[in-house]
Amino acid sequence: MRKTTAMLLAGGVGSRLNVLAKLRAKPAVPFGGIYRIIDFTLSNVMNSRLDHVGILTQYKPFSLMEHIGTGAPWDLVGRKRGAKILPPKTGEKDFDWYQGTADAIAQNLDFIYRDVPENVLVLSGDHIYYMDYRSLINFHEQADADITIAVREVPIETAHHFGIAIADEKNRILAWEEKPKQPKSNLASMGIYVFNTSFLIRALEKRQGPDFGKNIIPDSIQINKVMAYRFKGYWQDVGTLQSLWDANMDILDPDSELQLSRWKCRTNIEEEGMVGDRPPSYIGTSARVKNAIIAPYCTIDGEVYHSILSPGVKVCKGAVVRDSVIMHDCVIEEGAQLDHVITDKEVQIGANCRIGIGDVICPNQQFPDHLASGLTVIGKKCVIPPGTTIGKNCIINPLTSANQLGTHFLACGTTV
Amino acid sequence: MKKILAMILAGGRVDELKALTQNRPKSTVPYGGMYRIIDFPLSNLMHSGIEKVGVLSQYHSASLVRHIGIGSSWDMVGRDRGAMVLPPFKSEKKSDWYRGTADAVYQNIDFIDEFNPDLVLVLSGDHVYHMNYQELIDYHLRKQADVTAVFKETPIQSAHRFGIATIDREDDKTGGRITAYHEKPVNPKSAWASLTIYLFNTDLLKKMLAELIQNSESFEFGHDILPRMVKSYRAYGYKFYGYWAYSRTIQEYWQANMDLLSDHSPIDLKQWNVRTNLDHRNLRDRTPTIIADSAEIHNSVIYTGCVIKGQVSDSVIFPGTIIEEGAKVTQSIIMFDTIIKKNSVIEKSILDTDVIINENCAIGRIDGENDRIDKDDDDEITVIGQATIIPSGSVIGRNRIIERTMKPDQFNHDTIISGKQ
Numbered sequence: 153m154r155k156t157t158a159m160l161l162a163g164g165v166g167s168r169l170n171v172l173a174k175l176r177a178k179p180a181v182p183f184g185g186i187y188r189i190i191d192f193t194l195s196n197v198m199n200s201r202l203d204h205v206g207i208l209t210q211y212k213p214f215s216l217m218e219h220i221g222t223g224a225p226w227d228l229v230g231r232k233r234g235a236k237i238l239p240p241k242t243g244e245k246d247f248d249w250y251q252g253t254a255d256a257i258a259q260n261l262d263f264i265y266r267d268v269p270e271n272v273l274v275l276s277g278d279h280i281y282y283m284d285y286r287s288l289i290n291f292h293e294q295a296d297a298d299i300t301i302a303v304r305e306v307p308i309e310t311a312h313h314f315g316i317a318i319a320d321e322k323n324r325i326l327a328w329e330e331k332p333k334q335p336k337s338n339l340a341s342m343g344i345y346v347f348n349t350s351f352l353i354r355a356l357e358k359r360q361g362p363d364f365g366k367n368i369i370p371d372s373i374q375i376n377k378v379m380a381y382r383f384k385g386y387w388q389d390v391g392t393l394q395s396l397w398d399a400n401m402d403i404l405d406p407d408s409e410l411q412l413s414r415w416k417c418r419t420n421i422e423e424e425g426m427v428g429d430r431p432p433s434y435i436g437t438s439a440r441v442k443n444a445i446i447a448p449y450c451t452i453d454g455e456v457y458h459s460i461l462s463p464g465v466k467v468c469k470g471a472v473v474r475d476s477v478i479m480h481d482c483v484i485e486e487g488a489q490l491d492h493v494i495t496d497k498e499v500q501i502g503a504n505c506r507i508g509i510g511d512v513i514c515p516n517q518q519f520p521d522h523l524a525s526g527l528t529v530i531g532k533k534c535v536i537p538p539g540t541t542i543g544k545n546c547i548i549n550p551l552t553s554a555n556q557l558g559t560h561f562l563a564c565g566t567t568v
Numbered sequence: 569m570k571k572i573l574a575m576i577l578a579g580g581r582v583d584e585l586k587a588l589t590q591n592r593p594k595s596t597v598p599y600g601g602m603y604r605i606i607d608f609p610l611s612n613l614m615h616s617g618i619e620k621v622g623v624l625s626q627y628h629s630a631s632l633v634r635h636i637g638i639g640s641s642w643d644m645v646g647r648d649r650g651a652m653v654l655p656p657f658k659s660e661k662k663s664d665w666y667r668g669t670a671d672a673v674y675q676n677i678d679f680i681d682e683f684n685p686d687l688v689l690v691l692s693g694d695h696v697y698h699m700n701y702q703e704l705i706d707y708h709l710r711k712q713a714d715v716t717a718v719f720k721e722t723p724i725q726s727a728h729r730f731g732i733a734t735i736d737r738e739d740d741k742t743g744g745r746i747t748a749y750h751e752k753p754v755n756p757k758s759a760w761a762s763l764t765i766y767l768f769n770t771d772l773l774k775k776m777l778a779e780l781i782q783n784s785e786s787f788e789f790g791h792d793i794l795p796r797m798v799k800s801y802r803a804y805g806y807k808f809y810g811y812w813a814y815s816r817t818i819q820e821y822w823q824a825n826m827d828l829l830s831d832h833s834p835i836d837l838k839q840w841n842v843r844t845n846l847d848h849r850n851l852r853d854r855t856p857t858i859i860a861d862s863a864e865i866h867n868s869v870i871y872t873g874c875v876i877k878g879q880v881s882d883s884v885i886f887p888g889t890i891i892e893e894g895a896k897v898t899q900s901i902i903m904f905d906t907i908i909k910k911n912s913v914i915e916k917s918i919l920d921t922d923v924i925i926n927e928n929c930a931i932g933r934i935d936g937e938n939d940r941i942d943k944d945d946d947d948e949i950t951v952i953g954q955a956t957i958i959p960s961g962s963v964i965g966r967n968r969i970i971e972r973t974m975k976p977d978q979f980n981h982d983t984i985i986s987g988k989q
Contacts, residue, residue: 185856186872225852404858412855413873421852431837432601432871433857434828443861448871449838453831 153289154270156346158202159257162190162277163210163250168392170522171531172496174550178391179277180215182479182497184403184412185447185462187419188219189390190277194235195417198226200285202273203233206263208256210240218423225420238263252362261356264349272352274364276343280399281387282415283344291381292346298376299351299369301325302344304383314340315365317380325378328370339380341365342387351376386410394525397494400460400477404443430463438469454484462497471501476508485538495530496550502538509541510564516545518567523547542566572618572705573685575676577669577764578606578632578693579625584817587953588920590972592631595693597821598903598921600828600837601884602851602871603844604635605815606693610651611842614642616701618689619649622679624672626656626665634848641845654679668787674777680770688773690766690789696813696824697763698840704806707743708767714801715772717746717794718765720808728752729816730761731790735805743806749798751791760805762790763812772801811835822918822949825884825901829867849904849921854887862893878908886921900932909960917950920972925952926960933965 166178173181179190197205205228209216216237222228223235238260240250250256257264257274264272271289283302292300303317311332317339318327329335345364347355361367372378386409388399402408430449435441440455447463454471464481467473471484476493484490485503493508501507508528515524523529523545530536531550537557542548543564548557552568562568578595588597595606606623613621621644625632632653638644639651654676656665666672673680673690680688687708689701699718708716719733731751735758738744748757766789768776776793786792797803811834813824828835846852854873859865866881873887878895888905891897897914904921908914912925917932925931932950950964953972964970 406860416853417855418853421846429841429843431842432869435865435868435870436831437867439866441859441865442863444859445856446859446870447856 153286154293155267156202156271156273156285156289157264157267157269158197158205158273158275158285159260159264160190160193160197160205160207160275160277161253161256161343162207162216163213163256164276164278165211166278166391168522169390169396170393170519171529171547171549172393172396172494175212175532176215177209177211177213180212180219181390181396182462183280183390183396184400185445185460186421187417188215189280190216190219191417191419192280192282192415193275193277194220194223194226194228195415196281196283196285197275198228198418199416200283202285203228203230204267204269205235206238206260207235207277208238208250208260210250210256213237213239219420221420221423225418225422236263250362252366253364254356254359254368255362257352258356258359261353264352269349272347272349274343274345274347278391279342279387279389280410281342281383282385282417283383285344288344288381288383289346292379295323295379296377297346297379298348299372300346300379300381301369302342302383303339303380304342304387305338306340308335308338311335311338311340315343315369316340319380323380323382325373325380328365328373328378330365330370339382342383345369393494393523393527393529397477397492397527401458401475403445403460404458436469439467454486468503492526492544493528493530496532496534498533499530500535501530502536502540502554504539505536506541507536508544508546510543512544513564514545515565516547516567517565519547570686570705570709571684572620572687572689573680573683573770574609574613574618574621574689574691574701575673575680576606576609576621576623576691576693577672578623579627579629579666579672585815585821586818586969587951587971588818588821588918589627590953591628593625593627593629593693594815595625596631596635597694597815598886599696599815599821600825600835600842601869601886603842604848605696606632606635607842607844608696608698608840609691609693610636610642611840612697612699612701613691614644614843615841616699618701619644619646620683620685621651622676623651623653623693624666624676625653626672629653629655635845637845637847641843641847652679668792669789670777670780670793671787673773674781674787677774677777680774685770688768688770690764690768692764694815695763696811696815696835697808698810698836699765699808701767704765704767707739707806708804711739711745711804712802713767713804714769715794715797716743716767716804716806718763718808719743719760719805720763720812721759722761724756724759727756727759727761728754731764731794732756732758733760733762733805734758735760735807741807743804746794746798746803746805749794749803751788751795760807762794763808764790766794772797818918818949818951822901822916826882826899828869828884829882849887851887860893863891916966917952919952920954920956922955923952924957926958926962928960929958929962929964931958931962931964932968933963 162179164178166173228235316329390396402410433450436453439452445460453469454467459476462480466483468486470487480497482499487504491508512526526544528546530548534552537554542562547567596604644651734748736744815821857874860877863876864879870885874889877893878891890907892910894911899916901918906923909927912929915932948967
């Protein structure tokens with residue numbers, strides 16, 4: 153394998169994650185109890201023994217910068233190793249925000265020039281998967297390709313969400329369709345590209361638009377060698393609330409391919425509020441815990457079924473948490489019931505609340521595209537007063553106080 | 569602000585801890601689901617703002633050296649900060665193992681001189697407690713003491729196991745002048761037991777150590793230094809009222825762990841903010857714990873990296889423990905990366921790290937006729953040493969010690985059932 157620099161696009165807004173991405177970039181959204189989404193890509197970089205990664209941030213980068221730190225959790229510190237955060241720079245024009253994926257790389261060519269790599273690997277920080285990038289890069293080199301795109305087969309009815317490759321039997325891409333209404337193939341782009349560095353630099357110079365998927369790739373197919381690398385393992389784009397919940401629940405499924413320990417996934421546990429300073433969990437005498445992920449410093453006296461508990465979560469006596477993802481330092485008071493709920497960090501659920509209870513009557517009224525499957529999502533640091541009932545498909549915005557909620561009953565589909 | 573150096577006596581091996589200290593000093597015996605006992609004094613130092621520490625060690629130091637690292641886990645890295653393990657060494661004139669606690673400090677006078685502190689705080693590496701040493705230092709300075717030692721009231725019937733001081737009523741609840749001190753007295757006249765925490769004025773400490781090395785055959789702070797100082801110097805006792813666990817025996821060590829298991833545990837690990845070295849045993853890289861549908865867990869402490877499919881109650885479970893379906897663990901301490909296979913029963917036992925208990929074993933169970941234990945021994949605890957592999961179907965009764973790294977072919981089945989290994 154020749155020298156390769158990785159560029160990780162971590163600026164995603166993640167608007168379909170709604171309240172979870174209001175205060176942080178999508179790659180920084182917590183996942184699986186102790187992780188953030190970007191940990192999966194960073195761990196893949198580490199496990200593929202790549203030495204240099206540039207991380208391109210833009211939207212609400214603070215959580216992300218704090219999380220990545222020096223890159224030490226992913227063994228990216230050393231004489232010839234490094235993880236560098238690359239924020240947008242003030243250019244000659246007023247403020248040159250990244251206009252798209254290709255534009256973001258073009259603005260950071262300095263970082264690539266410094267290492268003089270033969271290949272540039274472009275990654276996204278939005279997906280849950282395990283891949284050894286070395287086999288992708290080896291495939292790219294053996295095919296003597298200009299671009300290689302990692303693709304996977306998806307059900308044809310979902311293909312319109314993705315960039316779609318039409319490839320011949322030797323996996324050469326003959327045509328490319330970006331989010332086509334009537335897809336001609338089910339080979340979906342994973343947002344992972346390998347470029348020959350010299351080709352990439354030329355392509356960026358004469359680019360007709362800011363995106364890889366919309367511009368560079370379609371424009372290159374005719375003249376250049378663009379290959380498809382077929383990936384077969386677990387891969388989940390956790391860009392929607394439902395897919396985020398699904399992927400969390402896959403951790404609990406012994407038959408799922410999502411195997412955290414086999415994937416050697418690492419995170420930064422020293423980060424503020426994370427597990428470094430936290431003692432073990434205590435499971436009390438009256439507790440019942442079945443089919444759950446338990447992070448450090450949980451105190452459980454109630455019942456927890458088929459759920460993910462992040463560090464510092466407290467489930468009091470008589471409380472029942474079912475099919476839910478509970479993020480850091482939430483407190484579920486006595487007698488409260490949660491069913492199919494995602495709570496962001498530091499949420500307080502008062503005694504005898506009933507959250508996510510009842511039938512699915514309608515999608516969320518304000519965001520029907522984001523929430524229709526019956527989940528209820530509560531934003532960071534919300535305080536839900538005792539005795540409140542909140543139905544399905546509800547969204548509570550971050551920092552909502554007991555007073556702001558103003559009612560003890562929220563019907564299915566409400567947003568506060 | 570006085571310049572303070574802490575010296576932690578961490579090298580001791582205690583015979584009573586048997587298999588647990590076969591290849592590590594008492595101070596690095598795992599505790600509380602993720603810690604080592606020495607994390608308690610180190611975290612206390614960090615919270616007390618004492619950032620320069622020498623750790624004296626001579627028994628199987630590797631585990632200690634690995635655990636302390638550069639001291640960064642306790643924020644002891646910086647220009648005037650540091651934690652350093654000080655093993656015995658050879659020098660031009662003399663070379664010797666540490667002959668006692670006082671000798672260990674004496675042999676490292678150079679280390680003290682280099683930092684040149686006003687006060688030296690001598691601690692033990694093997695007690696579980698939370699203390700702000702600054703309060704002790706304030707008291708010491710206020711009393712213009714030469715030495716101040718810390719004491720806790722103990723039941724009079726166990727006082728003979730400790731150094732016992734008679735403390736006058738000078739400051740009532742806070743402390744007072746020590747009027748008499750006896751190491752492990754046969755007939756104790758007071759219930760104030762030494763926690764082996766000593767704060768010395770550096771100059772006097774050096775003088776006392778030099779005199780002791782000249783004139784004595786025994787070199788212990790408790791036995792030798794403190795009684796001498798009570799006579800001719802200002803020796804003060806500072807009274808401590810918090811939780812303090814002394815894990816000198818298997819029973820005490822087990823109890824100190826069991827003390828964590830309650831809604832109202834006297835050990836508030838979060839409030840104490842105990843830190844450990846997360847690189848030791850790769851704590852940093854472990855997944856969260858997975859609790860399966862078949863699991864039942866009650867009144868237990870558990871950290872990351874475990875997979876629990878069986879039943880667990882009243883137990884302390886360290887990272888990497890795997891408890892398979894049908895296995896049952898009660899009143900036990902299961903250390904790092906130990907595997908308990910299907911349908912094995914573990915009662916009132918301590919399983920050291922990397923143990924494998926194969927299927928259908930019964931460990932630590934009182935087993936009627938097969939068991940020769942006297943009634944008095946009912947309470948006692950079975951210990952399985954590090955990296956031992958117990959063959960399937962084994963029955964190991966209560967109060968047994970299995971030494972570390974025993975492999976299946978080394979077991980004589982009969983002896984396990986009825987005798988001590």
